[in-house]
Amino acid sequence: MMEHWVASWTACPSGSLHLVDPSLRTMLALYDQTFRCVVTPHRGGSTLRIHLTNRFRRQAIELASVTVAKQTVGAAIDPETLRAVPFGGHRSIRIPEHADVVSDAVELSFGAFEPLAVSVHVPGTVLHPTGHLEANATSYYSRPLSGCSTADADGGRLGMRTTSQPFVSGIDVLAPQEVSAVVAFGDSITDGFVGSRNVSLRQERTVVDRNLRYPDFLQRRIDAAGVARCVVNAGISGNRVVRDGRVVGFGPSAIARVQQDAIEISGVSDVIVQVGTNDFGLPPRARPKAVIDGYEMVIDRLRDAGIRVHLGTLLPAGGALVHDRLARHGSAHRVAVNEWIRSQTSADSVIDFDAALRDPQNPDALAPDYACPDRLHPNAAGYEAMANAVDLTVLGGS
Incomplete structure (x- = not known):
């Protein structure tokens, strides 16, 4: 059967995120942190790809590791579903200033309206990342200088939360023509x-x-x-x-x-x-x-x-x-x-x-x-x- 990529979820980049999100929580983003962005695709599938954004920053940003998994509760994920997300075959990716990128294909079976957690480790400075301000969904992140937690299953190190959506701007699935x-x-x-x-x-x-x-x-x-x-x-x-x-x-x-x-x-x-x-x-x-x-x-x-x-x-x-x-x-x-x-x-x-x-x-x-x-x-x-x-x-x- 012929298949093609179809968008299943999007959150359009709206700017470099405020220090305060729509829940009036302070957005603490400084250095060497992991962000776990929870998204809810409208169509399920078995193969996906992920769009990341740096559209409104004047500097490039380095991402050391990106993963995707099914969310269970809060910041926790199902470890059996954890997948590394490569970009051109590499675990790390440098997104140029004012740019967006899309990942390689990732094999992961999931259903419509089944929440996925996309985790991103930024080893450098992450002040004011590009994102979607009004996400109407809770995502999680770690404190500055806490290192890489993209494979953290229980989410224990991801104790901060926000209702804005940094970095992740889209999920595509392979679907029939x-x-x-x-x-x-x-x-x-x-x-x-x-x-x-x-x-x-x-x-x-x-x-x-x-x-x-x-x-x-x-x-x-x-x-x-x-x-x-x-x-x-x-x-x-x-x-x-x-x-x-x-x-x-x-x-x-x-x-x-x-x-x-x-x-x-x-x-x-x-x-x-x-x-x-x-x-x-x-x-x-x-x-x-x-x-x-x-x-x-x-x-x-x-x-x-x-x-x-x-x-x-x-x-x-x-x-x-x-x-x-x-x-x-x-x-x-x-x-x-x-x-x-x-x-x-x-x-x-x-x-x-x-x-x-x-x-x-x-x-x-x-x-x-x-x-x-x-x-x-x-x-x-x-x-x-x-x-x-x-x-x-x-x-x-x-």
Whole structure:
């Protein structure tokens, strides 16, 4: 049977990680440490490869050892599943500045939604590694000067934890030719952020490690329907269509990153684009025409690459402090863009997330059952409703 590489999990590089992660934990990264990054692939397999990133650092980074294994509990792994991860046949790898690398193939059988632990030993300085700020999953790491713990089965030396995702940016699996990847491309609403307060600063702890993002729910629907698609998450919290993030961790604009974070994803056939809320909510704020022009650029690049594009409407943000109360025209701009999304013919289809989640009594706000306390992001029920709004037939289902 002919097989090809298909992305099973992604965490798009968003910047050089903050000293504080979304759980407001201090990120202690200095020298000679091991990081155990826990990832949850959406498709299982028996052969994988791992993507590592140094995209936003101005210096090369040396990795002395990389391993992968099945996670058991916390930082612990199943030692019977431990595999060395080679790069060009070597255990160590030097990643140049502003670069990404992909490993050789590794034989390891695992199932969909079965957590894997990718362990990376950095013998040198690791201050501000490139990574994904809002991972919504717990990873583990050792204290400075603790040496290599990539083969540590019980995880005892990996006592520090973070809900950011350093170094590891993707997992591919070998899959039959009919299987392809669906890239969910967007901002914090795709990333799966759920705020614990009325201001979007700290993530809600109860959703971490539970795979409750809308792409997770969509994958479960696809699996139940027997559709040969794998949904991967290319959301970056704080991301915008037309401007790079001014805060470290908000990532390059959608226009700037569509090549690396969508077009170059292994086995991609479809991209769901749902981004733009921050263009109107975060200063400096954009006008609708600029965002629409940005959509056209993103759509044209995806279509030119032979990829189907599904454009999602923007969710209401009525009552949100920064995106509504402090953004004078935010709601009007969102309505104007949604009207264009529903009427345009550039994309292959439209997914009306706004209609699925808005409050029927107050269309400028999320329905109370779907909103988290910040009134900007959905809660877990809202993310499930987003997944349910996707017509699987446009993704190849029936």
